Amino acid sequence: MKQYHSIINNKKIDNGNWLEIINPSTNQVYAQVSALTKIELDEAFKSARSAFKIWSALNVEKRKEILVNWKKLILLNKEELAQILVSEVAKSHKDALSEIIRTGEYIDLTISEFENMELLTFDNTYNGIQENIYAEYHRIPKGVGVAISPFNYPVNLSISKLAPGILTGNTFVFKPATQGSIVGIRLIELAIEAGIPAGVLNVVTGKGKDIGDDIVKNNEIDFISFTGSVGVGNRIKELASSKDLVFELGGKDAAIILDDHNLENIASDIVAGAFSYSGQRCTAIKRVITTNAIADKISPLLKLEVEKLTVGLPTENSTIVPLIDKKSADYVEELINDAIRHQAIALTSIKRKENLIWPVLLDKVALKSKVAWEEPFGPILPIIRVETIDDMIKVANESNFGLQTTIYSKDEKLAYELAFKLEVGTININRRTQRGPDVLPFLGVKDSGFGVQGIKETIMSTTRYKGIIRKK
Numbered sequence: 001m002k003q004y005h006s007i008i009n010n011k012k013i014d015n016g017n018w019l020e021i022i023n024p025s026t027n028q029v030y031a032q033v034s035a036l037t038k039i040e041l042d043e044a045f046k047s048a049r050s051a052f053k054i055w056s057a058l059n060v061e062k063r064k065e066i067l068v069n070w071k072k073l074i075l076l077n078k079e080e081l082a083q084i085l086v087s088e089v090a091k092s093h094k095d096a097l098s099e100i101i102r103t104g105e106y107i108d109l110t111i112s113e114f115e116n117m118e119l120l121t122f123d124n125t126y127n128g129i130q131e132n133i134y135a136e137y138h139r140i141p142k143g144v145g146v147a148i149s150p151f152n153y154p155v156n157l158s159i160s161k162l163a164p165g166i167l168t169g170n171t172f173v174f175k176p177a178t179q180g181s182i183v184g185i186r187l188i189e190l191a192i193e194a195g196i197p198a199g200v201l202n203v204v205t206g207k208g209k210d211i212g213d214d215i216v217k218n219n220e221i222d223f224i225s226f227t228g229s230v231g232v233g234n235r236i237k238e239l240a241s242s243k244d245l246v247f248e249l250g251g252k253d254a255a256i257i258l259d260d261h262n263l264e265n266i267a268s269d270i271v272a273g274a275f276s277y278s279g280q281r282c283t284a285i286k287r288v289i290t291t292n293a294i295a296d297k298i299s300p301l302l303k304l305e306v307e308k309l310t311v312g313l314p315t316e317n318s319t320i321v322p323l324i325d326k327k328s329a330d331y332v333e334e335l336i337n338d339a340i341r342h343q344a345i346a347l348t349s350i351k352r353k354e355n356l357i358w359p360v361l362l363d364k365v366a367l368k369s370k371v372a373w374e375e376p377f378g379p380i381l382p383i384i385r386v387e388t389i390d391d392m393i394k395v396a397n398e399s400n401f402g403l404q405t406t407i408y409s410k411d412e413k414l415a416y417e418l419a420f421k422l423e424v425g426t427i428n429i430n431r432r433t434q435r436g437p438d439v440l441p442f443l444g445v446k447d448s449g450f451g452v453q454g455i456k457e458t459i460m461s462t463t464r465y466k467g468i469i470r471k472k
């Protein structure tokens with residue numbers, strides 16, 4: 001059995017405790033990763049704290065050079081990393097590769113955004129300043145960060161926290177999702193190969209429910225960046241020693257269809273948005289809200305598109321792949337059954353084999369069914385029928401989540417006006433919900449999170465101002 005070690009202070013940890021990583025496609029043990037205890041976790045924070053002094057003082061050009069080397073090594077090893085994603089999180093091989101390539105681009109963009117950031121300056125000609133002074137405000141690193149990432153984008157959502165943070169001079173204790181730990185460890189091994197000094201990036205593994213509290217309660221923490229579920233986010237908020245938090249949580253992104261223009265294209269866009277990686281994306285379209293008349297027209301088109309989806313193994317590059325674990329598949333099945341009990345009509349066949357759930361399109365979903373409100377993180381798309389455009393906005397806003405919404409309409413002016421009525425971080429007009437392009441700010445409101453991710457925003461959230469003012 002292959003074993004992967006947590007890394008603290010650039011050293012492999014072997015405390016004799018191991019955690020099994022299950023391949024979601026086979027439900028068999030695939031490998032083992034270290035299962036750390038509080039002793040090692042405290043050690044990781046100590047290392048990050050002492051490395052901070054040296055790393056933050058290092059010339060930024062040197063930090064940039066190491067980041068570029070890291071990117072090159074990630075891309076050079078993309079095939080191996082993709083194979084790990086296939087086995088560890090059942091991501092299709094092609095999606096795994098594109099996640100890794102996107103991550104390389106993310107690092108490039110991080111460097112260029114950082115280079116383009118201007119020093120904030122004021123002088124006596126500035127409005128409101130009467131004294132004869134010159135003031136400059138630098139961005140300096142906050143210190144020791146905790147990065148906690150989810151299973152669904154284990155490469156991209158880890159690097160998007162770590163790369164801007166280390167470029168600006170911070171150090172990290174990085175906790176990848178258990179399913180996602182192997183690739184997390186490999187990323188840090190590659191960082192070491194790229195020249196990262198000891199203690200700058202420490203990867204700690206173990207079940208979140210066992211080690212999470214000890215991580216977030218540690219007193220060395222200056223800031224936390226977390227992506228994951230609302231429940232875990234709430235716990236971290238309650239326990240964390242630092243209240244400097246950026247949270248990206250769940251979503252219940254709606255596709256609102258205002259009129260019957262271009263429905264064939266809309267159907268294909270919605271299905272791509274809802275079902276890629278079996279719907280295991282925070283930005284997946286998780287409900288369609290429209291009128292009866294439009295629903296009558298679009299539901300057969302959606303059905304046709306859903307029936308084209310390939311279902312199978314990640315090694316076969318299927319779009320619909322086994323869900324991350326049996327518990328997640330059970331939950332999706334429960335949501336389907338509950339919707340049917342509430343008179344929803346399944347337009348596609350309902351089928352399951354272990355963690356693999358065939359894509360399900362549910363029409364006439366009642367508002368009292370769970371799937372109208374809860375996040376399945378699986379391949380189900382509910383169609384909710386309402387009477388008017390006002391009803392569409394009302395139902396969309398009744399969700400506890402507020403990540404993204406998409407409005408499809410030939411009337412872009414109306415869509416633009418409605419965008420301001422929707423309680424979400426981002427509205428897409430005539431394009432499916434999605435995080436990219438990565439240079440854009442990415443944020444959720446309500447239960448979908450707080451703080452903003454994105455390249456520039458992560459540079460900002462991992463740094464603070466330091467002002468220097470002198471008399472002229």
Ligand SMILES: NC(=O)C1=CN([C@@H]2O[C@H](COP(=O)(O)OP(=O)(O)OC[C@H]3O[C@@H](n4cnc5c(N)ncnc54)[C@H](OP(=O)(O)O)[C@@H]3O)[C@@H](O)[C@H]2O)C=CC1
Binds near residue numbers: 149209212
């Ligand atoms: N808005 C956004 O940007 C995104 C949101 N998400 C959301 O993430 C969820 C799916 O990801 P999933 O990985 O299942 O989410 P989880 O919330 O289960 O886990 C996220 C991370 O938190 C860790 N964790 C678990 N318990 C604790 C704890 N008590 N203290 C500290 N850390 C803990 C997990 O470790 P372990 O795996 O060991 O339990 C994992 O690393 C969905 O709700 C999805 O919407 C996902 C991607 C993007």
Ligand SMILES: O=C(O)[C@H](O)COP(=O)(O)O
Binds near residue numbers: 157434
């Ligand atoms: O974790 C997620 O679900 C991602 O942040 C979504 O990214 P995508 O919209 O680019 O797939």
